[in-house]
Amino acid sequence: xxxxxxxxxxxxxxxxxxxxxxxxxxxxxxxxxxxxxxxxxxxxxxxxxxxxxxxxxxxxxxxxxxxxxxxxxxxxxxxxxxxxxxxxxxxxxxxxxxxxxxxxxxxxxxxxxxxxxxxxxxxxxxxxxxxxxxxxxxxxxxxxxxxxxxxxxxxxxxxxxxxxxxxxxxxxxxxxxxxxxxxxxxxxxxxxxxxxxxxxxxxxxxxxxxxxxxxxx
Amino acid sequence: xxxxxxxxxxxxxxxxxxxxxxxxxxxxxxxxxxxxxxxxxxxxxxxxxxxxxxxxxxxxxxxxxxxxxxxxxxxxxxxxxxxxxxxxxxxxxxxxxxxxxxxxxxxxxxxxxxxxxxxxxxxxxxxxxxxxxxxxxxxxxxxxxxxxxxxxxxxxxxxxxxxxxxxxxxxxxxxxxxxxxxxxxxxxxxxxxxxxxxxxxxxxxxxxxxxxxxxxxxxxxxxxxxxxxxxxxxxxxxxxxxxxxxxxxxxxxxxxxx
Numbered sequence: 001x002x003x004x005x006x007x008x009x010x011x012x013x014x015x016x017x018x019x020x021x022x023x024x025x026x027x028x029x030x031x032x033x034x035x036x037x038x039x040x041x042x043x044x045x046x047x048x049x050x051x052x053x054x055x056x057x058x059x060x061x062x063x064x065x066x067x068x069x070x071x072x073x074x075x076x077x078x079x080x081x082x083x084x085x086x087x088x089x090x091x092x093x094x095x096x097x098x099x100x101x102x103x104x105x106x107x108x109x110x111x112x113x114x115x116x117x118x119x120x121x122x123x124x125x126x127x128x129x130x131x132x133x134x135x136x137x138x139x140x141x142x143x144x145x146x147x148x149x150x151x152x153x154x155x156x157x158x159x160x161x162x163x164x165x166x167x168x169x170x171x172x173x174x175x176x177x178x179x180x181x182x183x184x185x186x187x188x189x190x191x192x193x194x195x196x197x198x199x200x201x202x203x204x205x206x207x208x209x210x211x212x213x214x215x216x217x
Numbered sequence: 218x219x220x221x222x223x224x225x226x227x228x229x230x231x232x233x234x235x236x237x238x239x240x241x242x243x244x245x246x247x248x249x250x251x252x253x254x255x256x257x258x259x260x261x262x263x264x265x266x267x268x269x270x271x272x273x274x275x276x277x278x279x280x281x282x283x284x285x286x287x288x289x290x291x292x293x294x295x296x297x298x299x300x301x302x303x304x305x306x307x308x309x310x311x312x313x314x315x316x317x318x319x320x321x322x323x324x325x326x327x328x329x330x331x332x333x334x335x336x337x338x339x340x341x342x343x344x345x346x347x348x349x350x351x352x353x354x355x356x357x358x359x360x361x362x363x364x365x366x367x368x369x370x371x372x373x374x375x376x377x378x379x380x381x382x383x384x385x386x387x388x389x390x391x392x393x394x395x396x397x398x399x400x401x402x403x404x405x406x407x408x409x410x411x412x413x414x415x416x417x418x419x420x421x422x423x424x425x426x427x428x429x430x431x432x433x434x435x436x437x438x439x440x441x442x443x444x445x446x447x448x449x450x451x452x453x454x455x456x457x458x459x460x461x462x463x464x465x466x467x468x469x470x471x472x473x474x475x
Contacts, residue, residue, distance in 0.1 A: 114321075116317060116319060116321035117321060117323070119272055119317070119321065120317065120321035120322075120323070122271075122272065122310075123270055123271075123272065123310065123313075123314070123315045124310070124335035124338070124339075124383070124384075124387065125307070125310040125311070125335065125338060125339045125387065126335070126338055127307070130338055134334070134338070135323055138325045139324065139325055142325070214367065215324050215325050215367040215368070215369055216324065216367075216369040217324050217369075
């Protein structure tokens, strides 16, 4: 296979990787906030269940979670797995997994906001929701950005785990071409693509961090 | 000083676990009055302010703002305090403001936004009116050049002045100040005390917990000495500074010698 075809095929795989990346963030970033609230809930049942959820998501391999989500419907309910479910399974597994990590980052951020901020808001007549939305959340975002950036960069590389259920993202494609033509060049090119992808991600996150640099906490 | 009573506290008590921080506090504050609260650390001064500003719930006794009950003791005296409904309780915030020892400004808001936004949230008028009022306050407090600065760019004294402006922008009946200068060095303390003296001249009703005895003597109409969760002595500054009570004399002597 010539280099041009390889580059094009890897490019197509990269697009799939990007879709996994973008959709995972779209779902996991807000879902993480819900999970964080569950984790901090004063309701013992909710907080314990959330704690177990986070523990499983962080304590088992994402690759295994992918396999469970993908094959689970068949093993549990004998449902036929359609071909389009492959991609959906990846998004579900990634979103659930990353939401757990984001939740712990958010929780750390929320708990690091001084009690005085809540008290000042309360005395000034802010409702609980107004306090969170206007006072706490903006400060939490600033505080968690570096940790969230870390996770997002890891996510770019983790998209390659979709290989486990043979979704045609970039790594899967690179592995196939590599095996067919007995060379590691396609894998090296894929590595370069991941690296460039992350350069863009880092640059983007840096811009967001800069945007929040106008004040210090 | 008018006879309009802005705050009535009767038999307020509060414990944290086994620690009975407030035992039996009764206090009336009239419009235009400046009340200073002094006393040793751990005497319950801050807890009194926190109960009055609804940051803590009192265990027993009654409290009213401008005649509106916040909580009432079932037996009308020192019995368990029964609070009004939550929705009603929220409306009580309009009667008072609180200035914190460590300012608690919102770091992500500019100076102007710190003063404007709470008033906006509380629907105190149109945006133009609120901004004009906020700017007038900031100008009066010597912060005209700082509208767009962020709290992290200000000195402690400036931050405390912003936080006083923020509280006054809501036009509270009573302004509580919890050791407003304790986090400041002497120079910055002087600048904040000067501002508070001006406010006292404008007859803004204030309850100030402070260790600045000279200041308390100068501005207040009444000084309360609190120890062990009780008001041990109260009176005009002259009465208190000439008190025969040994504890009061010791305390004043100790602080004045610094």
